[in-house]
Amino acid sequence: MRGAHIAEEQLALHYLDALDPGQSELIHRHLQVCACCQARADEIVETVAALALLSESASGDEDVDPSARPGDR
Secondary structure (H helix, E strand, O other), X not given: OOOOOOOHHHHHHHHXXXXXXXXXXXXXHHHHHOHHHHHHHHHXXXXXXXXXXXXXXXXXXXXXXXXXXXXXX
């Protein structure tokens, strides 16, 4: 992976724990030395976290009134 950048798909799979440990280790090492890939990885982490929150709220309490303000719940 030295000299080449990591594809966004690979970064996403890395942060979703969908790669084998060897592949993840290579990506981890590359991210330590490549600012460009690290910047893209930061964006992907934010997206993955947002999707996880959306998924969590979609599968959450069905009795919650969606029109209620967050502090009213």
